Amino acid sequence: MQLPDAEALCADLARQLRAHVTPETGMVGIHTGGAWLAERLHRALALALPLGTLDISFYRDDYRTTGLHKSVRASRIPFDVGGRHLLLVDDVLYTGRTVRAAMNELFDYGRPESIRLVALVDRGERELPICPQFVGTALGVPGGSMLRLGRDAGGRLALRLDA
Amino acid sequence: MSANPQLDANGALAHLLTLEGLPRAIILHILDTAASFVSVAEREVKKVPLLRGISVFNLFFESSTRTRTTFEIAAKRLSADVINLNIGTSSTSKGESLLDTVDNLSAMQADMFVVRHAQSGAAHLIARHAGAHQHVINAGDGRHAHPTQGLLDAYTIRHYKKDFTALSVAIVGDILHSRVARSLVHALNILGTPDVRVVGPQTLLPAGVESLGVRVFHDMRKGLAGADVVVMLRLQNERMRGPLLPSAQEFNKYYGLTPDKLALARPDAIVMHPGPMNRGVEIDSAVADGAQSVILPQVTFGIAVRMAVMSILGGS
Numbered sequence: 001m002q003l004p005d006a007e008a009l010c011a012d013l014a015r016q017l018r019a020h021v022t023p024e025t026g027m028v029g030i031h032t033g034g035a036w037l038a039e040r041l042h043r044a045l046a047l048a049l050p051l052g053t054l055d056i057s058f059y060r061d062d063y064r065t066t067g068l069h070k071s072v073r074a075s076r077i078p079f080d081v082g083g084r085h086l087l088l089v090d091d092v093l094y095t096g097r098t099v100r101a102a103m104n105e106l107f108d109y110g111r112p113e114s115i116r117l118v119a120l121v122d123r124g125e126r127e128l129p130i131c132p133q134f135v136g137t138a139l140g141v142p143g144g145s146m147l148r149l150g151r152d153a154g155g156r157l158a159l160r161l162d163a
Numbered sequence: 164m165s166a167n168p169q170l171d172a173n174g175a176l177a178h179l180l181t182l183e184g185l186p187r188a189i190i191l192h193i194l195d196t197a198a199s200f201v202s203v204a205e206r207e208v209k210k211v212p213l214l215r216g217i218s219v220f221n222l223f224f225e226s227s228t229r230t231r232t233t234f235e236i237a238a239k240r241l242s243a244d245v246i247n248l249n250i251g252t253s254s255t256s257k258g259e260s261l262l263d264t265v266d267n268l269s270a271m272q273a274d275m276f277v278v279r280h281a282q283s284g285a286a287h288l289i290a291r292h293a294g295a296h297q298h299v300i301n302a303g304d305g306r307h308a309h310p311t312q313g314l315l316d317a318y319t320i321r322h323y324k325k326d327f328t329a330l331s332v333a334i335v336g337d338i339l340h341s342r343v344a345r346s347l348v349h350a351l352n353i354l355g356t357p358d359v360r361v362v363g364p365q366t367l368l369p370a371g372v373e374s375l376g377v378r379v380f381h382d383m384r385k386g387l388a389g390a391d392v393v394v395m396l397r398l399q400n401e402r403m404r405g406p407l408l409p410s411a412q413e414f415n416k417y418y419g420l421t422p423d424k425l426a427l428a429r430p431d432a433i434v435m436h437p438g439p440m441n442r443g444v445e446i447d448s449a450v451a452d453g454a455q456s457v458i459l460p461q462v463t464f465g466i467a468v469r470m471a472v473m474s475i476l477g478g479s
Contacts, residue, residue, distance in 0.1 A: 055199065058211035058474070067175070067478030068213075070192065074199040082207075108208035 009136030033091030033149030082110030091149035096130035237469035283307035313346025336396035362386030
């Protein structure tokens with residue numbers, strides 16, 4: 001199937017976000033694809049605060065059945081979360097479980113004033129009551145396949161579908 | 164059951180009993196995971212929810228403050244329920260056998276046992292006896308093994324020295340009674356450390372120690388020459404049967420780490436000690452409190468390493 005151009009979606013997201021950020025806005029990307037996308041949006045919007053990244057492995061709801069992830073990276077939020085408006089960035093929004101885990105983790109850093117969700121692609125089929133505020137595009141993808149964001153050596157973003 | 168009693172049928176870690184024979188990939192997974200747990204301690208909420216609903220029983224048949232406390236903190240930071248039993252003062256003194264104690268705790272829905280025992284092999288015995296969903300961590304058995312200490316030592320060395328493949332590590336003192344030394348030697352060998360030395364008097368070195376893949380020195384000055392890492396061990400008076408040493412003063416003179424002996428190691432060498440320290444015996448205060456000492460960071464890293472071990476076991 002023809003996948004949309006991730007670079008074009010990223011540029012469109014930056015346009016959507018521009019009117020909604022201030023120098024105080026904090027941005028947090030979810031490892032791995034969300035962090036790549038957040039890096040690009042953070043630069044495009046010239047945000048003042050350094051970018052935060054989350055690895056949600058310690059908050060996953062399937063830990064007891066699938067165990068700990070093989071490669072866990074440290075989460076890093078280099079600004080004070082308490083009282084701040086946050087943009088939470090992920091590449092592909094699907095069941096909503098990753099976002100729930102990310103929100104649980106964010107609250108262990110402090111109590112944000114608000115969290116708005118940014119996703120490059122919304123593939124629907126939510127299993128939790130979670131709704132994004134900023135979306136590059138909505139895209140139906142066959143169940144069981146994995147849609148993810150990749151980044152090549154030159155830093156170019158591209159979507160790919162794994163069976 | 165696989166040949167290694169620590170691994171399940173899929174080769175995943177089911178118990179942590181000894182570092183001997185553990186695949187390198189598992190050790191690296193533990194060290195990498197621990198690195199992610201270090202930053203958890205810097206947040207407003209120093210907990211993650213991984214082990215919610217899991218009961219961890221600390222079974223200490225031998226007294227220990229630091230190890231028991233760091234296991235307790237690690238389990239609590241993973242949101243586990245922690246129950247501490249000092250068995251030395253409890254049922255076994257009323258005649259209950261080790262496995263009867265374990266059966267009773269299993270009936271209380273224990274998911275994980277952290278075991279310290281004066282007898283080598285006690286944790287292995289409990290692991291063989293444990294149910295399919297129970298996990299056992301050896302927190303020190305006799306002279307045999309103390310795997311989480313070996314891992315936290317390896318973590319500390321990697322933190323400061325990055326790479327094991329060009330390192331000289333000298334382990335000094337009472338090797339004979341030291342499960343810490345054995346576990347560290349296994350870790351260093353598995354991680355590819357080319358030069359591991361043990362330094363001590365003949366009476367405090369186990370027979371055939373060379374078979375562990377170490378170089379043996381009786382002269383501390385030679386043993387420390389050019390070392391990147393100096394690990395001092397505590398003189399374990401409580402485990403000594405009969406006179407192995409003339410006196411603590413005599414030991415200090417030949418094997419105590421003083422600033423002038425440390426000067427023989429590399430200028431950027433780090434000094435480690437598993438604690439508790441006997442100041443003025445195996446280590447001088449000027450060294451223990453000096454710029455090259457990483458003894459207190461070892462304690463902090465120990466919590467992260469124990470969190471990593473528990474979180475890997477709890478999800479297997």
